[in-house]
Amino acid sequence: MNRDLAKTLPDRASSWAIALTEQKSVTGTQDETVFGPWLAAQLREEPAFRRADIWTIEVGPGDGRHCVAMLLRGTGRSTVLLTGHYDTVSTRDYGELEELATRPQALTRALRNSLMDADTPAARLARADLESGEYLAGRGLLDMKAGLAAGLAVCADFAESANAAGNLLFIAVPDEENNSAGARKAAQALPGIYEQHGLDLVAAINLDAIADDGDGSKGRIIALGTVGKLLPTAYVVGVPTHSGFPLNGINAAALAASIAARVEWATELTEHCGSSPGTPPSLLGIRDGKAGYDVTTPATAFATFNVLSYRRTPDEVLDRFDRLCAEAASNLLGDLRRRSQAPDGIASLARPVPLYRFEALVEHLDQQEKHRLDAYSASIADSDLPLPEKCRLITQQVWGLSRLTGPAIVTGFGSIPYLPTNLSDAPAAMRLKAIAMQIARESAEHYGSTIACADYFAGISDMSFFGEAAESSLDIVARNTPAWKDSVRWPPRQGLANVPTINIGPWGRDYHTPLERLHISYAFNVLPHAIRDLCARLLQPSGS
Known part of the structure; x- marks a missing residue:
């Protein structure tokens, strides 16, 4: 699809999701290294982002991997961060379908046909899902390029709005599937970004996916914290x-x-x-x-x-x-x-x-x-x-x-610590929680789909580096992780962003397996609208 012609939120979300998925980015491969500069180039070519500031942040000297940042300005200093990872797990597990692993439409057809004689509960459920037309398969489509796509759709809508309140900062990061080097680098870079661009970051929204083998009610959630x-x-x-x-x-x-x-x-x-x-x-x-x-x-x-x-x-x-x-x-x-x-x-x-x-x-x-x-x-x-x-x-x-x-x-x-995050009783965090809960209460009426609030994101995520976490508790981890100094290379200060952070992303089933598939309607129709409304309310001056 030509994104220049895709003017609605669902169209833009769908178009970006397919484009991002088709560009391979398996963790630890050359494709992951290429993806950051490729994405930055794609953003610069997007007409909606012609006035945006777009740049890359190298994870480390000579590392080759990049975070991709885009700042869209409205009015004032208040800013919401939209973030998520672009790396994926390997495609080798697809076997003879590997060549189609990052081509969602073709893979969906081929996978549906390959499951005709499915004899396990997971395979039978996958066949029924794909036959229903409500799900789309693809490596990384669910985890988590459809989440990034929803964020980009919201960014485009924001960029084309006249006199939009506040600013949006979009950052896509590598390496979440390994050691979260991308999120850790982005968290370290945020104070410099605030200072350089004159921003006040009021909240961060992580866009990671949630799996649900049931009716989706456990996947359609706003998570107010994350597990450590x-x-x-x-x-x-x-x-x-x-x-x-x-x-x-x-x-x-x-x-x-x-x-x-x-x-x-x-x-x-x-x-x-x-x-x-x-x-x-x-x-x-x-x-x-x-x-x-x-x-x-x-x-x-x-x-x-x-x-x-x-x-x-x-x-x-x-x-x-x-x-x-x-x-x-x-x-x-x-x-x-x-x-x-x-x-x-x-x-x-x-x-x-x-x-x-x-x-x-x-x-x-x-x-x-x-x-x-x-x-x-x-x-x-x-x-x-x-x-x-x-x-x-x-x-x-x-x-x-x-x-x-x-x-x-x-x-x-023996590895990178992921600290639990919880929304604190600070005014910005309490406001974020109140707005998220309001979005959830109104979801059925506004979006035709229920969204619930949950205390925690079910799995580990980059929220651990962006959200409010007790960074002082890292001291004992540093002293007792043998490879901390030379291999982890955690900075002595500003290692965590400590920004009030929630997660809202797409849902589907079986990510990290060949049956990975995305629930289409929620990802493209519901999610972008919910994110847009979250951002708009967060960026309205308090009391307005």
Whole structure:
């Protein structure tokens, strides 16, 4: 579709959604690197944006990925930020349909035909959805290019309005599917943008997608906050021995497995949200430290866990995690004592397993050893290793430098922290909440579709970096994330935007799978109108 001829909000949203989806942007590929400059060029060619300020922000020196920013001016300083990510997960899972993965109309037809003999509930539901004509398939269409498209449709409408109150700032970012480097860079850049352009940011609207396998009522929501995510880790040191004489040592892998079993679904780390059940913690990875096969029991093991929170701070999460690890170790040693049947007992099982936090091990080192540790951390910073593996290797290094002996457990964090955000009692946040709830109450009458307000966005999102979060709680994460300084590179100040932030985006089903599909009418007809009205009310002077 020629966007120059698409003058209605639904037409513009549909046109941008297809165009954005057809331009591939898989995380970590050259396509993601190309996408930012491509989008900036597309915005400059759009007639509605001929008076807009459009620029790109490189994620880091030599990184190659860019945030794309566009400022549309009305009257006054008040500004609403519309933001979302443009990167997607891989298309390889489409198999023989991969060539069509980013061509929504063609993929919808081909996928519908491929599901004619569907024999799973998910596949049968997908076939029914696609046959109904109410859904459109495509990698990244739902997560989350249709959300960006709705934002761009609203931007075009704003740009063509005479004497519009306030300003709109649109920022599209890369890397949400990996480590949110784009959102973190954009959050750091915002103060400079305010100062340079004379803006007062009153609210941010994230445009991320929500999945709903039911009637859509759980997908048609305005989320007033977002869940937080941490990755607690346990580096376990054992006492290796020949497997023919297992009573002479303590198996690090067995100890790590005991921790994994105790932490899995642990109620102590499950935080409830009001009357809604919380998401329990779960093991994400576990491995021993052996490089190959031999008959010696593992000397080390490493386990990582997914822990979600709504209001708990990282120090509280790590406290609880430490207690669970210590309990698991004590229980295992008790079981081994009973199983050993050694008449005089086994000395290595008589003492509790020491537990250290990563920061305590670092403090155990002398200055020369700390320099060696820093040099090692810097040497692996630019490698392609994932952050948890970098954290494992750095912990292994600090353990060796400490000259301590096993058994032991070293706890810490292994990845980027996503802090929970909640609308505060500050006037701007309270006003945002009131307007969002008003939009929701009026939705059936104004848009022909209900929209509800929810306390939290169901998954982790870039809201953690734009919204109101307790940045002071990052201190304990920084001290206990081995790769923090050289690989995470979180800035010492202004790492979070701390802007009142909500999420409203498209809904559909099965994103991150080949069945990813978008609910068309909500994405193109309802969502842009709701976002436009949210922005208009937020930008009206208070009391008007």
